[in-house]
Amino acid sequence: MNTSGHSKAITKLLLHLHPKKVNSQAIKFNRTFGLGGIAALLFVILFISGMLLRFAYVPSVKGAYDSIIELQNEVIFGQLLRNLHYWSGMLLVVVSFLHVIRVFYSQSIYYERRKNWLYGLLMMFIVVFSNFTGYLLPWDQLAFWAVTIMTNMLSYIPFVGDSLADLVRGGNEVTETTLLRFYHFHTGLLPLIMVFLMSIHFWLVRKSKGVTVQNCEEKTMLDTHPNLVYKEVVVALIVIVALLLFSMVIDAPLQEKANPLISPNPSKAPWYFMGFQELLLHIHPGFGIFVIPVLVTVFFIYIPFINYPELNVGKWFNSEQGKKITIITVIYAVILTIVVILTSEYFLDLREWMPNVPVLISTGLLLLLLYFVPAAAFLYYLKSNHKAVKIDLVMALFTIIITAYIVMTIVGSLFRGEGMHLFA
Amino acid sequence: MKMTKLKSNRRTFLKRAIYAVLSLEVLYVFTNLLKKNNKDESGEGMFDAGNINFIEKDKVYPFGSAHFYLSRMEDGGMLAISTKCTHLGCTIQFNNNKDRFVCPCHASAFSKNGEVLSPPATRALDIYPISIKDNKVMVDVHNPIRRNKYEASQLTYI
Numbered sequence: 001m002n003t004s005g006h007s008k009a010i011t012k013l014l015l016h017l018h019p020k021k022v023n024s025q026a027i028k029f030n031r032t033f034g035l036g037g038i039a040a041l042l043f044v045i046l047f048i049s050g051m052l053l054r055f056a057y058v059p060s061v062k063g064a065y066d067s068i069i070e071l072q073n074e075v076i077f078g079q080l081l082r083n084l085h086y087w088s089g090m091l092l093v094v095v096s097f098l099h100v101i102r103v104f105y106s107q108s109i110y111y112e113r114r115k116n117w118l119y120g121l122l123m124m125f126i127v128v129f130s131n132f133t134g135y136l137l138p139w140d141q142l143a144f145w146a147v148t149i150m151t152n153m154l155s156y157i158p159f160v161g162d163s164l165a166d167l168v169r170g171g172n173e174v175t176e177t178t179l180l181r182f183y184h185f186h187t188g189l190l191p192l193i194m195v196f197l198m199s200i201h202f203w204l205v206r207k208s209k210g211v212t213v214q215n216c217e218e219k220t221m222l223d224t225h226p227n228l229v230y231k232e233v234v235v236a237l238i239v240i241v242a243l244l245l246f247s248m249v250i251d252a253p254l255q256e257k258a259n260p261l262i263s264p265n266p267s268k269a270p271w272y273f274m275g276f277q278e279l280l281l282h283i284h285p286g287f288g289i290f291v292i293p294v295l296v297t298v299f300f301i302y303i304p305f306i307n308y309p310e311l312n313v314g315k316w317f318n319s320e321q322g323k324k325i326t327i328i329t330v331i332y333a334v335i336l337t338i339v340v341i342l343t344s345e346y347f348l349d350l351r352e353w354m355p356n357v358p359v360l361i362s363t364g365l366l367l368l369l370l371y372f373v374p375a376a377a378f379l380y381y382l383k384s385n386h387k388a389v390k391i392d393l394v395m396a397l398f399t400i401i402i403t404a405y406i407v408m409t410i411v412g413s414l415f416r417g418e419g420m421h422l423f424a
Numbered sequence: 425m426k427m428t429k430l431k432s433n434r435r436t437f438l439k440r441a442i443y444a445v446l447s448l449e450v451l452y453v454f455t456n457l458l459k460k461n462n463k464d465e466s467g468e469g470m471f472d473a474g475n476i477n478f479i480e481k482d483k484v485y486p487f488g489s490a491h492f493y494l495s496r497m498e499d500g501g502m503l504a505i506s507t508k509c510t511h512l513g514c515t516i517q518f519n520n521n522k523d524r525f526v527c528p529c530h531a532s533a534f535s536k537n538g539e540v541l542s543p544p545a546t547r548a549l550d551i552y553p554i555s556i557k558d559n560k561v562m563v564d565v566h567n568p569i570r571r572n573k574y575e576a577s578q579l580t581y582i
Contacts, residue, residue, distance in 0.1 A: 145514065149529060152513035167458050173513075181458070261488045263514040265528035280512070281530060281544055359546050420531045 017202060018228060021221040025213040027228045031106075032211050034235045035099035039127075040198065041236050042092040045243070047191060049085040057137065059183040061176045064139035065257045072254070079251065080244075086252035088243060089131050093272050096127045104303075104398060105326070107313050107391075108212035114304040116204040121300060123197050126190060128272060133186040135270050136179060144258035145267040147182075148174050153269075153276065156285035173260070214314040266420045271413050275405040278412035281420060282344040284364030292368070296401055303398070308391045322392050325382055329396045332378055333403035340371050341411055345422055375400055470555070470562040473504070477559065484518050484536060490565050492552055493518055493525070495536050501579030504563040505538045506550035516549070525549065539574040547572045554580040 025031065056075060058067040071078040100120060103109055109117040136147045151174065155165040170177030205211065222228075255264075269277045279288040310318070317323035350362040375397075382388040382396055415422055432440075471490045479485065479502070485494040493505045505525070507515050514529035524541055525534040532545035539548045550568040554561060571578065 145529070148514065149512045152511075167455065170458065261515060263516075263528045267514055267529040277530075284546065285511075285544070363543065363546075420529065 015225060015229070017206075018224045019206065019210065020224060022210060022224050022228050023213050024220045024222050024227075026211045027222070027231060029231065029235075031213070033098070033102060034232070035095055035102055036205075037232055037235065038239055039092060039095045039099055041239060042088050042095060043194065043198065045088045045240070046085060046092065049081055049088065050187060050191075052081055053085055054187060059137070059180055061139065061179060061258075064137065064179065068138050068140075068254060080247055083247035083250070083252045084243060087247055087250075089134060091243070092127055093131050096124050100124055101402065105395070106212060106316050107311065107318055109304045110308075110311060110313055112208045113204070113212070116201060116208070117304050118301060119197060119201050119204065121297075123194070123201060126194055126197065130186060130190045130194070131272070132270060133182040133190065136174075136182045137186065138254055139179065139258050141255040141258055141262075141264050142253060144174060144260070145263055146269050146273075147178070149267060149269050149277070150273060151178075153280070153285070153289050156289040158286065158290060161290075212314040214312070265418055266416060268413070268416075271409065274412035275408040278341070278408035278416075281412075282341065282363075283367045284360055286360055287364045287368055291364075299397070299401075303394060306390070306394065308389075308394075310389045310391055318391050318395065321386070321388075322395060325386055325388055325392050325396055326399055328386075329378070329382075329399040330403050333375075333400045334407055336371070336374055336378075336400075337404045337407040338411075341408070342422075343370070371404075471565045473561040473563050475559055476556060476561055479561065486518060487563075490563070491515075492563060492565065494561065494563070495538075497537065497579065499579075501576075501581050502554055502561065503537055503579060504552040504554050504565075505534075506552065506568050508550065508568075509545060510547050510549055511545040535574075537574040537578075538571075548574055551578060556580070 053071075056067055056071040056078065058064055068082070071082060073079075075081075103113075103117070103120065132147075132150065136143045151165050151169050154168060155161040157164060166172055168178075168181075169175070170181050268274060276288065276293075279292070282288075283292075312318050317326050344367065348367075350366060354362045378400075379388075379393055379396055383393060386392075388396065411422075417423070471487070471492075473479075473485075473487060473494050479494065479496050481496050481500055482498045483496055485496075487494060488507070491507045493507060495503045495505055497503075509516050509527040509529065509532055511527060511530055511532050514527050516525045516527045516532075516534065518524075519526045522533075523536065525536075525538070527533070527545070530544050532543060533541040534545070534549050535541050537548075538551065540546065548571050550570055552568055553564040555564070556562065
């Protein structure tokens with residue numbers, strides 16, 4: 001009987017997630033920054049702390065808020081548990097986002113990895129959706145109004161928007177039905193879907209022979225254990241300790257109990273949606289909620305299916321030139337976005353100037369062009385003056401989109417105060 | 425890796441068709457499950473906003489718990505204006521100093537008849553039908569009326 005083969009089942013199962021040998025290039029920390037692994041670790045932390053929180057939480061309008069207060073004040077380590085769950089959730093959004101950025105700029109989404117890019121995008125969506133459904137559960141003012149705003153954003157989707165928003169909320173306002181619905185999504189369906197998607201995601205990485213490395217002459221293979229495993233353990237421990245320390249010092253926010261009669265001033269969506277909310281301050285909702293997100297999503301999905309003659313798989317920014325172009329693009333996009341935001345805030349009043357033109361055109365299409373034309377001109381400039389090749393241009397476009405979203409998120413979250421006025 | 429060409433014979437076609445039908449079935453059942461709770465809220469019932477003689481002209485009265493403002497114009501016409509901002513659903517407040525409705529969330533502003541004074545909102549505030557019975561102003565708070573802009577025909581007179 002082979003006892004050694006059957007002992008330490010859990011340890012060995014975990015080790016089987018890895019191949020026996022790994023490329024020495026693949027396990028350098030700055031190859032991946034450990035982002036995928038950290039995201040997986042955060043999922044486990046969230047799963048465990050979430051399971052514990054379920055024992056304290058009451059999913060009803062009457063009980064939710066009080067159960068959180070009780071958890072924080074009466075239960076030993078209750079506040080810490082909630083903080084840990086909250087901050088892990090927020091960190092997961094950040095880490096997943098950085099992971100998307102990392103695989104994109106290190107050219108790790110092409111050929112056999114195309115499918116995994118799509119699964120990755122889907123998981124990014126589920127991560128945000130999970131965080132958002134969890135956002136409502138404390139049933140405080142912050143939660144109630146953030147979800148009111150967000151679900152109302154859905155209603156601007158043409159034709160199906162209103163019924164979709166009603167479907168998500170279970171009515172035309174945020175009520176107990178919504179709370180219960182979000183609770184079940186958050187603690188049941190979404191984690192389950194996530195487990196499936198994670199399995200597929202990991203398996204596809206294994207199928208593509210691990211993380212991407214550049215094709216190089218000397219290829220040294222090392223034993224996974226201990227070379228990779230030790231690194232992973234160290235990173236995991238650092239993340240856990242950092243999260244615990246952070247959670248001990250900084251409490252998860254909790255405002256007054258939700259009151260449907262009074263919107264706080266200002267009311268803001270969760271920070272990761274603040275880019276959208278900022279966009280909505282300037283552009284017609286039909287564009288902000290529907291046209292632009294759909295175009296961006298289609299573009300993201302399409303990226304790995306374009307045929308690039310000059311592709312260097314695994315090379316950061318594809319080439320030295322690509323790196324230079326990306327840096328210029330970031331600077332340009334930051335300036336352009338800020339200029340357009342300020343122009344639209346202080347100088348433009350398209351609705352007043354063109355009272356007879358439909359708002360869809362005046363505050364929609366025209367405003368989009370105001371951003372689109374300088375961006376397109378910039379891409380043309382890159383092509384003619386920096387001899388940018390196809391992959392460089394796609395990277396530049398991706399960079400513009402991501403930078404614009406980050407700038408809008410920062411402006412919306414940090415620089416808007418009362419009445420959503422700038423610098424108020 | 426080359427992209428595999430879409431090859432379809434009878435077997436794969438049938439397989440895909442069955443998967444598609446099954447997915448649609450699951451989606452349909454799930455959507456219906458979610459819709460289940462939506463129906464029973466469009467109830468009947470009128471909200472009594474008080475005696476017409478106590479409602480002064482050129483004034484706006486809040487009825488917070490019923491989610492509307494009763495706005496009476498200078499000529500005596502009345503509108504029951506929903507407190508739900510048409511932009512993203514926040515609760516608007518009437519600002520007495522500026523004589524307008526203001527949304528705290530994104531700074532949309534509406535005039536006393538609910539028309540958009542400043543964006544981001546794109547259409548006028550919803551109104552509720554008003555009827556007058558025995559000098560009482562009755563507001564049908566379950567049936568908001570969507571409108572794009574204010575028109576004189578929306579006013580209710582005695």
